[in-house]
Amino acid sequence: MKTPLIDIRRLTRDYAGGGLFARPSLTRALDDLTMTVEAGTIHGIVGESGCGKSTLARILMALDRPTSGDVILDGASLFDLSPKELMRKRRDFQMVFQDPFGSLDPRQRVARIVAEPLHVLDEKPSRAAKRERVMAMLEAVGLNAAQAERYPHEFSGGQRQRIAIARALITEPKLVVADEAVSALDLSVQAQVLNLITRLKRERGVTFLFITHNLAVVDAVADQVGVMYRGRLVESGPARAVFERPLHPYTRVLADAEPSVTKFGRPPARPAPPAAALAAPLTHGPPGQGCAFLPRCPLAGPRCAAEAPVLRQVLPGRQTACHHAEQMLCAPA
Amino acid sequence: MSAAPLLSVENLDIAMRLPDGGRLPIVKDLSLTLQAGDTLGIVGESGSGKSLLSLAVMGLLPPAAIASGRILLEGRDLMALDDDGMSQVRGRRIGMIFQEPMTALNPAMTVGDQIAEGLVRHEKLSWKAAREAAVDLLDRVRIPDPRARARAYPHQMSGGQRQRVGIAIAVAMRPALMIADEPTTALDVTVQAEVLEILDDLCAREGMALMLISHDLGVIARMCARTLVLYAGRRMEEGDTRGVLTEPMNPYTRGLLRAVPRRRVDGAPLDTIPGTVPGFARLPEGCVFSDRCGDVVAACRAGEPAWTQPRPNRGVRCIRAQQEMPA
Amino acid sequence: MTALLLRRSASLFLTLLAVSGLIFLVMQVLPGDPAAIMLGTSASPETLAALRHELGLDQPMLVRYLAWIGGLATGDLGTSTTYGVPVSGLIGERLAVTLPLALMAIGLSIAIALPLGVLSAARRNGPADYIAGFISQLFIAVPGFWVGLLLALVFAVKLGVMPSGGFPGWQAGFWPALQALVLPAIALALPQAGVLTRVTRSSVAEVLGEDFVRTARAKGLPKRAALWRHAVRNALVPVVTILGLQFTFLIAGAVLVENVFNLPGLGRLAYQALTQRDLVVMQDVVMLFAGLVILMNFLVDMSYLLLDPRLREARR
């Protein structure tokens, strides 16, 4: 097996919370997360809000440092690089941020914003070449050249996100971390962008870490998918297989909750999760006993309360962190 | 009593003032009505004027926007109201959830206080009581450990959490009409389901009308009895959701439906609508969709097609739809 | 929290030490011999030498420096060479004038500037904005000592309702003392108010464009409430910055207005000590200024944390 492009090893990130006057508290945003991403694939990450997806993205971009753990990118540990090496390396990984409004400098014209990452290139492109590349990139994400001279505030949310995507793709990076990159886009543009992403993967071998909560989107483009729950990876495997036959109850909940153009009106009533599940603080301590999903899990058993499940291989290429994975395997989807 | 509809928008035009003094029309001749308890979905291309429409109803258009037409709430012309009058309407009669979870909250105020504020103002609650109510509301929008989180500042929350705070602010005063501008864009599906459930509940139990803006057709299908499709500020199609989504009459609606992401076994690209959204400054002659429409004919470019109602409860703007209509 | 305070105190201490060294050096560089100034032009060299010895000026620099900060540490500020009294008492008397004066002036300038600046921002480019802009520019453009002269002319000479200057001292009663400070406080406050108005306007205007103000309006807050509760608070960081700068300026730099109103304030003490080369007083006063500036900045920094919770987190 070839070495993965990214090798994430036991990544943990704690946030010190609490205010100036309040008691300090710890939020564990990432909890001993381990996973790998193969080069040339689209690797989807799904999970509920606040489960640490953006934190993971920031760490991968070396914008944040983990409390513990390591990220091996292309064979080198990301956090051992000298600032200079890191700077050179940056052209290889780019990011599209979740917030298309805050991530564009309100005082810069679109052309300039998009051209920003170009400066890490070894050969500095000429102005004309730069412009050409910017224009091509804008076309590629469905914006027209005239809009290059405008300011971000003149665009709608979706348009802004396309600008952000254009910016990320312009250095032709090996890896693009797209954090909710298409969630603000309307359908036809979303489709265009998704096509663009698949094309870039296919034609240029760009690897995408595609963070989203939209399962349909992941399903449409991702080769592999990882499902996160409260800072941990709870399931991973080929996207298609994972959604067709989830091996973790949380993945099942996700799949069920996905709205669809073919499901009209209120879905049949599901058992509401027990109140305790919702009251459970997101700020959890060090990995304790028991499964984090326990309060919401329909399959919960005594073992789940006593022993935290670890990620394990259940089928070839499929991993899950659930004591009852085998049970799920047999149950009808 | 054949009361006035809860909301009725009549012939609304919205134009943006340009720096050089010119005007750029965005929303054109838009009309819609909403009865109490109605749920209306609005879908459309990004930049098609959905947010402007909702802001117009709230009376919060940006200073550069000029609106004309009428917006009636329970028969009262909102556009004739002064700011104090509108303040009584905003929040209380019409609540709004904004598209932008990251910037829509005051960074210097705890989320609990931001929720409580409206209650103190309109329901004349004490701050203590209002803060209690805020904790309940946070709980209702499924924020874990609401009592502690009420004291958090927006930057300490994830995007989804912030959006739920935004929802809590909007539902706090049980408005008669809720305008939700892409309320679940930043939410994961389970929370989205829960939030939609909350909104559904409010509509069902309290007769709240809902105007839901989304480009997620699944969400629209889940939530809305009726759907309005906008393109470049124009109504393209309107009708009951099932009808619109299963038997679209406008080529744009059909394009949208085809673009819904789904796994392609053959690895072929997803269907898209060709071309890009034209800027409002250079809309094509005739039908605004004509330059991207696969079924375009010469007549499409001759003049803007009229709004027609081929069936009860169904409206469409397309000459082909008219032509194909059985007499 | 305690660790933070400890760290801050340590840095405070080091800063003050550095300041003291710098101040002392500056004093040495200043041209002019204190003894020569005291004795005038007729003094003979041996008289001078005698005085220099009496003042300790003939000792090595390091000894004098150590003696000075040693004294500071034990609360002994030394004796003014020209007045011949302990500097602590001298500074105390002056602070009793300058501190209330500065506080009054700051209070007044806030009272004028905040409403004016906010109004200006809220009615941007309307007539109110232009009028407020004009007023604030007038305040800035007209020097404070001029306003002072004018005020004294009208209220003391023409109307006779206020003293023309001087300070009776707090022992003369609260009201007469306060009265003596009113006109100078106004003269000091107006230019500051002008500056503050403009800063407030631009800052509030910036914040008014933010989305969360729209959210507040959507809750049903009227314009005014959204403005004051949401916009203003978020606009306060630059305002507080300027306020901190102004306060220290008012304490240290109000020599002209103190002159016009003949107030025995710190600014004048500093100026006097400077012209007379009363190095002991100079050192102590500048040290006091430094202490005040540092304290003020500390307070400003702390208020940032209060105003903007985002800044409470350590970045990166």
Next chain:
Amino acid sequence: APKTNLVLGMNPEPQGLDPTIAAPVAIGQVTWQNVFEGLVAIDRTGKVVPQLAKSWDISADGLTYTFHLQEGVTFHDGEPFDSAAAKFSLDRARGKGSVNPQKRFFAAIDTIETPDASTLVLKLKTRNSSLLSWLGWPASVMLGPKSAADAKTKPIGTGPFKFVSWAKGDRVELAANPGYWNKAVKLGLDKVTFRFIGDPQAQAAALKSGDVDAFPEFAAPELMESFKGDEKLATVIGNTELKVVAGMNNARKPFSDKRVRQALMMAVDRTTVIEGAWSGLGQAIGSHYTPNDRGYIDTTGVHPYDPAKAKALLTEAGYPDGFSFTIKTPQMPYAPRSAEILQAMFAEIGVTMTIEPTEFPAKWVQDVFKGTDYDMTIVAHAEPMDLDIYARDPYYFNYKNPAFNDVLAKIEQTTDTAEQDKLYGEAQTILAEDVPALYLFVLPKLGVWNAKLRGLWENEPIPSNVLTEVHWEE
């Protein structure tokens, strides 16, 4: 009944209140003749009169002075004033660790003897005709042996007024001394407040509003006009000893050439200088001597204003195209104003003068007075009859003229006043002819006070605010 209290305005605040240990004139202006008295005093006409010494004898050789002291005099703290106290005061002023700013006054004294409590004998090394008048100066006042050390902040003298309090930066308060020894004096005041106001506008405002009763030395001549219409206030223009003089560095080229100095003098129209710099209030002088000094002769005609002649003289001296130099001006109002006018006048004869503002006293004393690193400067000399500065070596003018020194030496040796006056005239003529400095004008004493106030000195033979005779009229 008439008022018995007085608020008197002054400009610089004294720094300390002991005139025997520091130079500032303001110290004497508060304490001299009010709190402190001398063996002799100088009266309002500049004459030496008896004070704590009721009389004296001078030996024929002029080397022994025997003072007969007043009896029954006590200091404000009760300490008696006697010959021991007088000896103490003089020894303190002339002794080794003395910091008396005028220590040279006492240099001639060889020994001091106190044969009894009321007799004081001074034995001189050399004759000194100025000694008596010097003993009348503020720097020579009598202090009590017990209280002298603290006199800087708590002055205790024998005078008609006692020190009460000093609010630094604002005021000094004095009260009448009920036990004053001189029963011939009837004090008109029982309480006096000196208020220190620096800004001329503030001075004017205080006068007009009645906050201050008198400003014996008002700072701004151009404001005098504004008091004219005010009936409550009287304006009195008197004489001072303040000679505004533009000193030149006689050791430096081209000022070492007498012709150059004379040319510069002839380029100056004094009337215009006075008009421009001091609103026309002031008297032109031709040498370092004021009209109120004894033996004064008018020397303004020696080098009258004549630009054409000045130019010719310059050419003769080898500067047909003029030259350039720098004037170091202190910041007192008369200096930059006069300098600006001189600048314009010199320009007329092709001489370029650059004005370099120089902080007074600190930098000025260092650069000009001590360092004599200057071309020209301008400053008002305050000491009366200080012609001797031109004979001093070193002195900042660097003027050396043996003939002049001879004249001065003769004055010292002579006790005959008529002869002295004649010699003073000679000295003036030499200075006027030689022009070691450009003699411009005498600053007037601009007094403004309440019209009902009587007894303040109009002229100022010595900078002072003597309050002994001051009283209010009904």
Next chain:
Amino acid sequence: MPAARRKSTGLRLATRPNLVIGGALVAFLLGIALVSLVWTPLPPTKMQIALKLKAPLEKGLFGTDHLGRDVASMLMAGAWNSLSIAVSAVALGAAVGTALGVTVAARRGLFEAVAMRANDVIFAFPPILSAMMLGALMGTGRGTAIIAIATFMVPVFARVTAGAAAQVWARDFILAARGAGKGVTRITIEHVLPNIANQIIVQVAIQLGLAILTEAGLSFLGLGMAPPAPTWGRMLADSQTYLGTAPWLALMPGLAIALTVFGFNMLGDGLRDLLDPREKGRT
């Protein structure tokens, strides 16, 4: 598109009274300052003591001063002296202060502590004292005045920009720029500075007025430009005691200063609006 933009420049200016009025005023003043270098009605230093203190129009456009100099000519020459000092001083102070401020915001930590404390120290020195120091070290004149004024502006600008820049650093687009591999310096130049330009411009406008007045104070102490070169500040200071008898002496330089401050402030506002893309749609 650029063509269309250019065409509408005139129109856009018409909708910006601030920019037009401010620009016109500043241009006018600068024009006067420049003209004074080659022409004034009378030589500004020419004294005619006989004609002193004449009222406006009685002699010359704005009368004469206490030395009989033509006030109008002095005002013109003063425009050059005052403006050149004020503008250079503010430019210097703003440049150094802003550089310090943004660096502090960018680096934080130890650097921030040290730099801000150093800033405190400078600020603690009364301006007069630092001016005198400088005077002692480098002599008096235009250069000293400029540096002395700039010195006390440095902490002002440093504080203002440090605060504002810290807020910008907290925004997401900074994260994006860091993600693009930009270093602290580039981010500061490309993102932080443009986003705090508003506050800097406002401060510059304010400080320009203060600089002119401070120059007056310095001249008074002999630390400004050497006489006879007229500056507005010194004209104001000199005229103080003539307020009652010859009010025009104070009024004229006072008005000139007020107009300048006003002009620069208007221009500052206008520029700020022009630079802020979000303002473009507003009227």
